[in-house]
Amino acid sequence: MKVARGERWAGQTLLVVLMAFTILPFISIFLTALHPSGTVPGGLEWPAHPQWINFVTAWNQAEMPKLLASSIFIVLAVVPVSLVISTMAGFAIGLLRIPGSRVLLFLFVFGLTLPFAGIIIPIYFLERTLGIYNTRLAIVLPLIALYMPFAVFWMRAHFVNMPAEISEAARVDGATTWDLFWTIHVPLARPPITSLGILMSIWTWNQFLLCLVLVEDPTQRTMAGALGAFQGHYANDVPLLCAGTILILVPTLVVFILFQRQIIAALLQGAVKG
Amino acid sequence: MNADNRPAAVNTSRRILPSGRIRREIIFGWLFVLPALIIYVVFVIVPFLSTIRYSFFKWNGVGPATWVGLKNYMTIFQVPNLIGTIINAFWLVVWFSFIPVGMGLIVASVIHRVATGRLGTVSRTVLFLPQVIPLVAAGIIWGWLLALPGLINQVLKALGLGALSRAWLGDFGTALPAVGVVGIWVLLGFCIVLLLTGVTKIDPALFESARIDGAGWLREFVTITVPLLRYEIGVCLTVTVVAALAAFDIIWVTTAGGPGNSTSVPGVQIYIQGFTQRAIGPASALAVMLMILVVLVIIPIQWLTRESAK
Numbered sequence: 001m002k003v004a005r006g007e008r009w010a011g012q013t014l015l016v017v018l019m020a021f022t023i024l025p026f027i028s029i030f031l032t033a034l035h036p037s038g039t040v041p042g043g044l045e046w047p048a049h050p051q052w053i054n055f056v057t058a059w060n061q062a063e064m065p066k067l068l069a070s071s072i073f074i075v076l077a078v079v080p081v082s083l084v085i086s087t088m089a090g091f092a093i094g095l096l097r098i099p100g101s102r103v104l105l106f107l108f109v110f111g112l113t114l115p116f117a118g119i120i121i122p123i124y125f126l127e128r129t130l131g132i133y134n135t136r137l138a139i140v141l142p143l144i145a146l147y148m149p150f151a152v153f154w155m156r157a158h159f160v161n162m163p164a165e166i167s168e169a170a171r172v173d174g175a176t177t178w179d180l181f182w183t184i185h186v187p188l189a190r191p192p193i194t195s196l197g198i199l200m201s202i203w204t205w206n207q208f209l210l211c212l213v214l215v216e217d218p219t220q221r222t223m224a225g226a227l228g229a230f231q232g233h234y235a236n237d238v239p240l241l242c243a244g245t246i247l248i249l250v251p252t253l254v255v256f257i258l259f260q261r262q263i264i265a266a267l268l269q270g271a272v273k274g
Numbered sequence: 275m276n277a278d279n280r281p282a283a284v285n286t287s288r289r290i291l292p293s294g295r296i297r298r299e300i301i302f303g304w305l306f307v308l309p310a311l312i313i314y315v316v317f318v319i320v321p322f323l324s325t326i327r328y329s330f331f332k333w334n335g336v337g338p339a340t341w342v343g344l345k346n347y348m349t350i351f352q353v354p355n356l357i358g359t360i361i362n363a364f365w366l367v368v369w370f371s372f373i374p375v376g377m378g379l380i381v382a383s384v385i386h387r388v389a390t391g392r393l394g395t396v397s398r399t400v401l402f403l404p405q406v407i408p409l410v411a412a413g414i415i416w417g418w419l420l421a422l423p424g425l426i427n428q429v430l431k432a433l434g435l436g437a438l439s440r441a442w443l444g445d446f447g448t449a450l451p452a453v454g455v456v457g458i459w460v461l462l463g464f465c466i467v468l469l470l471t472g473v474t475k476i477d478p479a480l481f482e483s484a485r486i487d488g489a490g491w492l493r494e495f496v497t498i499t500v501p502l503l504r505y506e507i508g509v510c511l512t513v514t515v516v517a518a519l520a521a522f523d524i525i526w527v528t529t530a531g532g533p534g535n536s537t538s539v540p541g542v543q544i545y546i547q548g549f550t551q552r553a554i555g556p557a558s559a560l561a562v563m564l565m566i567l568v569v570l571v572i573i574p575i576q577w578l579t580r581e582s583a584k
């Protein structure tokens with residue numbers, strides 16, 4: 001399609017302006033992070049003597065290796081378990097259509113728009129009673145539960161659209177329900193499972209409220225939760241706070257740039273289905 | 275799978291399934307639902323019911339609880355700091371939802387012809403970036419940008435508008451809009467990219483024929499783009515409205531609800547009432563109201579968009 005030159009020019013200018021609006025904040029904190037620790041620089045100035053040491057200081061003071069390990073542990077505890085149990089539930093509700101599946105689906109959908117803040121107080125008291133408060137399990141278990149509405153809904157949407165002929169053909173061959181699940185439908189469900197895994201990994205990595213309420217020790221939290229604690233300590237040292245923020249952002253940025261296509265697709269699909 | 279060789283059997287297979295097999299399949303299905311169901315009931319449904327129960331009691335979290343009926347709900351309507359959070363939440367909807375969706379629509383319709391090729395790919399990645407980083411990081415970044423020596427005031431001074439510069443997040447008049455701008459930064463790119471994929475699905479012939487009929491950009495926008503994007507607009511509205519009503523991270527990190535209560539939203543007050551004031555009753559009543567509010571706002575949006583999608 002031909003595009004008039006004026007229109008092309010206007011559109012491209014708008015795009016560039018928007019990209020600048022998105023990028024400038026990152027550049028601002030990067031430049032600020034290079035200023036001497038303890039000073040209050042301007043928002044966008046190249047420092048006379050870039051203090052790369054700030055990143056080392058922030059790395060050590062924020063206990064980055066521990067934070068990374070903690071975040072990775074939490075993601076590895078939450079995401080695979082959530083994927084397995086939501087795929088199983090989605091299969092049973094969407095494909096086997098067990099009696100009561102409509103009620104079950106309604107029960108899960110009910111939780112789709114439930115704000116975390118709405119149930120955080122009882123979760124706190126529940127975890128005190130269970131004795132898991134202030135451990136990583138305190139974040140892991142509620143997160144798995146809070147993902148179930150979306151995850152089950154998502155997997156059910158996949159299974160409900162699978163042609164019945166596939167299952168029937170396998171039945172004729174004498175496949176048990178387990179064979180049907182494990183050797184036929186799970187391999188076919190790989191794309192939605194992958195997208196769901198990407199989505200839940202990002203959400204877990206970025207989770208803040210649960211960390212703030214349920215875990216006091218920042219090194220037992222996720223990256224985002226630890227960043228909140230870091231901010232409390234360095235509210236008066238802007239360059240160091242910016243350096244710490246950048247360090248915490250780096251893993252997210254690297255993963256995003258490597259898997260940008262899948263992540264954008266997953267987030268868009270996630271919104272459309274939810 | 276050699277089933278393809280004997281399709282005749284497929285049609286009858288369902289009817290000749292032995293009933294024992296069906297029973298086994300039902301048991302199998304329920305066993306498959308159980309793990310998800312149990313953890314969901316324990317950590318979501320039970321806490322949800324507990325929130326409702328707590329909202330009828332006066333309780334400090336340790337001592338005995340006393341039944342107070344609807345008193346906690348009355349408190350919320352009477353105390354300006356508490357009812358104010360609901361009003362602020364609606365203001366945030368304007369900033370987090372209406373502005374990003376409105377701007378997203380305009381931008382998507384302007385750039386959809388030029389956002390192809392290399393520039394298109396790069397712009398998608400860049401605009402999506404704020405959606406991927408933790409909201410806490412977005413809050414810290416903008417807390418610095420909006421501070422007195424930050425980038426925003428620096429730009430204003432460079433433009434000769436130095437008189438306007440202030441601590442945007444510390445000023446009663448500007449704190450809520452300033453927090454709103456952070457929401458725009460986080461959500462605008464998401465809305466643009468989502469709406470853009472919608473626009474590219476519209477048949478280009480529609481735009482061509484509108485052009486031939488002499489329609490300008492505005493007419494094209496009102497008669498083609500907006501009506502045909504109803505479903506995508508609904509999705510954007512749902513995501514952003516929930517983000518606004520359930521906001522916590524950005525506000526906690528930038529202003530913690532202040533100055534005064536000018537940026538306080540339900541999520542922040544639930545945290546303060548529940549965990550610093552130990553007023554479990556009012557905190558839970560506010561939580562119940564927040565959950566009802568979200569459902570009341572989402573249902574009409576969903577209803578309108580599902581209806582048009584059919």
